Amino acid sequence: MSNSILESGTPGTEAAATVMSMQQALNRALDEVLAENPKTVIFGEDCGRLGGVFRITDGLQAKHGTQRVFDTPLAESGILGMSVGLAMAGFHPIPEVQFDGFAYPAVNQIVCQIARMNYRSRGTLPMPITLRVPSFGGIRAPEHHGESLEALFAHVPGLKVVSPSNPHEAYHLLKYAATRPDPVIFMEPKSRYWQKGEVDTDSADAGGGAPTGAKVMREGRHLTLVAWGAMVARCLQVAELAAEDGIEIEVLDLRWLKPIDAASLAASVRKTRRAVVVHEAPLTSGLGAEVAQLITQACFSTLKAPVERVTGFDVPYPSGDLEDEYIPNIDRILFGIQRVLEYKRG
Amino acid sequence: MSNSILESGTPGTEAAATVMSMQQALNRALDEVLAENPKTVIFGEDCGRLGGVFRITDGLQAKHGTQRVFDTPLAESGILGMSVGLAMAGFHPIPEVQFDGFAYPAVNQIVCQIARMNYRSRGTLPMPITLRVPSFGGIRAPEHHGESLEALFAHVPGLKVVSPSNPHEAYHLLKYAATRPDPVIFMEPKSRYWQKGEVDTDSADAGGGAPTGAKVMREGRHLTLVAWGAMVARCLQVAELAAEDGIEIEVLDLRWLKPIDAASLAASVRKTRRAVVVHEAPLTSGLGAEVAQLITQACFSTLKAPVERVTGFDVPYPSGDLEDEYIPNIDRILFGIQRVLEYKRG
Amino acid sequence: MDTLPLAASGGDAGPLSAAELRRLYSLMVAVRHLDTSAIAWQRQGIIPGYAPELGQEAAQVGSGYAVDTTRDFVFPTYREMGVARTMGVDMVGYMSTHKATWHGGLYDPAASRLAPIQAVVGGSVLHAVGWAHGQTLAGPADGKLGVALTYFGDGASSQGDVHEAMNFAAVMKAPVVFFVQNNGWAISVPTERQVAGGSVAARAAGYGMPALQVDGDDVVAVVDATRRAFAHARAGHGPVLIEAMTYRRGPHSTSDDPGRYRSLDEERDGAGVDPLERLRQRLLADGIADEAFFAEALVAAKAEEEQIRTGIQALGPRPGAEMFDLVFQETTPALQAQAAHWREESEHV
């Protein structure tokens, strides 16, 4: 049981700042949430004995029991539909969908039930459901294992959507999301699960910024790169490279994909006057359009160039061999930046 | 059997230009498609004997037989999944989802199967499926009967999406869509079903413009209003009102929501230098963001103001009593236009 | 049809007393009168639409009667007015959904133990399973579990969610009673083109779950079956399926025209004897009630309908601000901004 909470010891006994992987950070957050709130229950396909195919729930069933952490039959609509009933019975369900692409069978329950029950019941039946979705591509996986559903979820009234970019964010955002009274879709960038980073478990959100907003991951003054999930790390690499050419890029981790922190977007771009938004999802009707339009709306007269989007293409997510052609890579992001920097009003 | 093809006679025997409702125009288009292509089959809940709850398939079973037009059990995923198999067997299925809100249970089959089978099979298993979805609000209907799914569908690679705004468009776009070799989501504005208009059945697309692009419904030079479905008629009303104040508004019926006719958007706004996009769907991550961003990208240096969006709110579609507060009404569209016209660079 | 036996025999309750039978009659009359009146309301423009349950009063009143609102929870569709009335739900709040005041109705679902009215066919069946599983998580079964009672139709039985619900419930031994009103029709589609094999109850055995097929027009039989099913589930033996065989005597809804898909002859044959009339005859034959009682019950039903109608007519539209305020428990800045914007533009006018 490597990387499990059983190995990492009892919550709170370690030093506040530890180096851990995102998998460990998420596992630890879940362990603590289970310990803190007896109404929390975790379930999904292979979440119990196996600890999940990504081991995010590793050791939790052994520690908290089969009542709190359990396997369900193989049916995503069933898992999410069941979550509605558990929430109505006073529980805080934390269901898992095994891979992003298998959230589609549950869309009806997510959109028509989870997102609307609080509204429909006039606030008397809240839906404190935290749906964990291992998300995005980059792991050379089979079909349907590399989807980006943020634009779909962000469009649905009644949902909140968040995605962490590193272990520290993962720990804090999951602890925050899993204690909210509203449904939150928690999109975990699966290609980052095994990357390690420092996690300061002491502070509610060490590193600054409210856990509900976007976060400046690197300051700069020539251009703002907006990203979320796995693309944040890539944008930080790009900023590093650009800095060698004297271009100072500000990297904004959007974190919350709904609601979007429009104020932070505006503040950054008012300073840099240029923006590029990066995501893995296909271009058309992707969340990049919303981000670009929010920026344009707020900064129209200061913008030096139209906001550029560097995204996946309008094609089904390709097989591993072509993955690197599909996901925005460093070069494509640099081209996008170049287009903005070189933009001349026609 | 009012409004049925049984009453309106054999296709082709009438004068080319006739006044009919959108329901009649759609019914006639389906009748002709059934007559022209023996591989066409129509099915869904209550499509057969009843002729559909909106009577769009009225009389078709009686005329073309229960093999060509039939009722299915009550399961949308079943209906769409079955369409995939029929397409693989060489048929051109035209399934109906009874109301927009009941497309959600079929999202898995639509996104993961219909949209991807041509790609997955390397073009050897095309999916000529025309999915008819009575769409949008405005009829004081029960919950889930007034959804706007265009942003979701437009984001899915492998789908094409179209919505007609009047009987003439309905007739031609459906005939066009139902003869394509690719999957098309055909979004019918249910609040317009009973509105009559002139339909010129003679020309392939009488009125100008390729059936794949957007269409200028009214010319103007001060501002472009972009809309689709039921909002086109409302925007034409707005343009009429604005004209009284000397404001000449160009109304662009987007028609195809995927692929979007970016060239026509650019051509119009390059002339008018101002744009407002109107839709019923919630604001955030709606298709308005994509339209706005496409315009901004193409016309950044000529735009006088950021593109404005007048849309539904980020709330679940409300009950009939509040419907008029939710759907963009004439006043809200006029306010949007005013904001653009009065915009001052900060 | 092969069905598995129930593990627990009957509830604590013995056979229905005369008073209980009279009470069932009164409930059925109240429901019948409100139901037929609601169609008139629609014709008069008081409400924009309604889904009548004419002919299903015995199935609804009988099953609702078995509910213990101190511990059970009920998950209706859009057609369970009779269940709501039997459970004592605020009927102005209930009917308000048909006035297009608020999707789901204005009654308090948590306090009423009746989930909001559900328009997605099959949509709430899984909710019942989750709620019921929650009862077992709260502690070991002591024969006193709260039971989830979930309603759905023959048409809904075709939905994947209903299968997932039955399988989940049976695997987890959740205390759920699946109550199918097989009323012969799903809008225009008859059961034989909908339910392969002809019976929803016959599906239960495949999940290792007991089922009861019951004459849904016999209120006493329905009460009895539901009580037995509740006892089984309450004792921790897992789910039970009840298929109440009945008939949708009216249109699917006020905008439906059954003449397009079934003849009056077919209707007469399919419907059989009116369940209300059946109970009346029984009470008369057994000397449990007389014409005076029936007349009194009708007067009460009329008074009740009038009160509800008055309430419905007095109901104004909800303030538009609720559109924004009720989305979340914790609202968002984006939503607040939209609400402010909406307020500004609507006050302008």
Next chain:
Amino acid sequence: MDTLPLAASGGDAGPLSAAELRRLYSLMVAVRHLDTSAIAWQRQGIIPGYAPELGQEAAQVGSGYAVDTTRDFVFPTYREMGVARTMGVDMVGYMSTHKATWHGGLYDPAASRLAPIQAVVGGSVLHAVGWAHGQTLAGPADGKLGVALTYFGDGASSQGDVHEAMNFAAVMKAPVVFFVQNNGWAISVPTERQVAGGSVAARAAGYGMPALQVDGDDVVAVVDATRRAFAHARAGHGPVLIEAMTYRRGPHSTSDDPGRYRSLDEERDGAGVDPLERLRQRLLADGIADEAFFAEALVAAKAEEEQIRTGIQALGPRPGAEMFDLVFQETTPALQAQAAHWREESEHV
């Protein structure tokens, strides 16, 4: 378990001849060898992942053997390599999906009569129903209908789509054979926590559909059951469900670690006798084949595997332009623009 009887008795084919039995053995050895080799390929870095079918050779070869590729059509999951091999599908094209060359594989599904490899659990079961319904639309049943054979697992049986498929097929009398490989596991979840009631075959009666539960490790029994089911469906009597009881002897996939959820003892007990060994003993006992034949079959299997491996190793990545070109039959200007943009930026580099 109650099951309904089949309407048509057996196919035209009599009992399997000695030559056929030897052919089945050769196929099973070829499949076994390719399957175990593919795990080695993954360890050697030739392919990134694989889902082995160790122990399911009899179920797959036996059922695939009953297919008539001139008129039937087969809908696999991600684990039906043995079916593909039995049907004569191009195995380099088939295995290419595991090399991450192309989702669904490079073989021609239309020509091979094998739908693309399917990763969505339960995803293609409804496709089989649609395809099969298409056969009945093409004209009246003359006892010669093409049959859709659809594979899925015990885990998949929980999916709503599978229920919808069974109900649709039974209502429409579509010529479908639902072939469940109940291999005891869905990744880490055993059948008893997955399939309420314990048997997928037991579900069929609820749809008025015949079912056959068969020893999935006995290739002769599987061929026989599948032929009987095909004959029933081909004659226009509607769908049949076959549940082949077998065992997933290996990990779920090359990234799975079964040691986390089942012990070696459990594996040994669950797996029983190896299906390949069972056939070998039978052929020996009946004097149908000898050690020389077995040795020869293995040599052939090894040669075949080597050829496939060479093909796989020679397989380069597909040209990136295919990402764009294969989305639609009729491409769009927007997609062409993206393709042009992509080409420009990737050539730049």
